[in-house]
Amino acid sequence: MLYLCLLFLTTTAAQIPSASQQPSPPTDIFLLAGQSNMAGRGGVTNGTLTHQPTWDGVVPPQCSPTPYILRFAADLTWVEAREPLHADIDFLKTNGIGPGMPFANAILMDKPGGRTVIGLVPCAIGGTSIKEWQKGSNLYNHLLSRAEASVLRGGKIKALLWYQGESDTENAEDSELYGGRLKKFLTDIRSDLKIPLLPIIQVGIASGEGEYKEGVRRGQFGIDLVNVMIVDALGLPLEPDGLHLTTPSQVRLGGLLAHAYRRFPSHPLATPLTNAAPISTIISTFLLSIWWIFTFLFPFVVNYFYLI
Structure with missing residues (x-):
């Protein structure tokens, strides 16, 4: 509850600067949502003296900032994107490297120089379950409101990147119900954004907070919605906590997400999603x-x- 109160104050109390104080708006907008592995914990470990989580500050070349990649800050302004992307969103936790920046840098390489500006909209919150993301919840409304605000100065929402599920591995019931709850969430967010075929790329979880990981993964891989893809994080190296992806793993995941996005028909380098021939x-x-x-x-x- 404390987090939600602080989140509300952070996102509503800040005054939006004039357009002259902000960079050019993005052309291609991507929503980043889920829990801690989307927010990014690459390079975050417990200090040997303080035993408190600290980020090592190492930023790989694939996560380097550029004026052509922007981040939608908590005060609803566009700023140049820098790691950690979720520092002012998942602010009750220590954030590090996530998949957003390597994804954006990979996608930027496909675009004509200087004509595309990518906008990342961080919305992930660590430790959250799929029930907390259902329609009407604070997290759902936060994602929806940030998405809607992100396009006010122009640009188009191109995809939702979703990485969540570790918290739903703690008991058997949540694990088995995960697929249905995820499908409802994805269907609702598309409907409320009025983008019925919004491309969605979800990440198959590599770890879990409990022992029922396989039930969640069955739910993830069983989603049968159009324009929903999955990339698998299973097998990517984890931090010593056994839960969060390392920095190199996050860089690798960002590349996998970019490769998946390229397969959607709207992308200039897209290849067919299926081998099915058109009806004509x-x-x-x-x-x-x-x-x-x-x-x-x-x-x-x-x-x-x-x-x-």
Whole structure:
């Protein structure tokens, strides 16, 4: 409750500066939501003396800042993105490297120089369950309001990157119900954003706070919504806590997310998501087959039986 009160004060009390004080608005906007591994704990370990979580401050080249990657701050302004992306969002925790910056830098490489500005909208909160993200909850409303505010100066929401589920591994019931709850959340957020086919990339969890990880993973991989993909974090190295991805793992995950995003049809480098042919192609092939049968095959059969 204390967190939610502070979050409300942080996001509503700040005054939005004039447009002249802000950088150019982004053209392509990506929502980052979920829990701690999306917020980023790469490089965060307990200090040997204080036993308090500290970030080592190491920023890999794939996470380097650029004027063409912006971050939507807690005060609803666009600023140049720098690690840790979630420092003013998941502010009750110690944040480090997450997948957002390596994802954005990878996507930026696909775009014409100087014509694309990527906007990242951090919304992830560590330690949260899927029940806390359902429609009507504070976290859901926070995500929705930040998403809506992010497009007020222009730009288009291109995708939602979702990494959550570790908290739902603590008991069997939450684990088994995860898939249905996740599907409802994704369906609701698309509906409320009025983007029914919004591309969504979720991350298959690599770890969990409890013993029921496999139930959550079954729910994740069982989602049957259009334009929803999954990349698997299983096997990526973890920090000593056994729960959070290391900095190199987060960099790798950012690349996997970028590769998945490139497969969506709206992306300039997209390849087909499935091998299914369009209905027009199917109809044309069927009609062509009928024409071939009556033009070539049918006369041949008639002549054959006539000769017999």
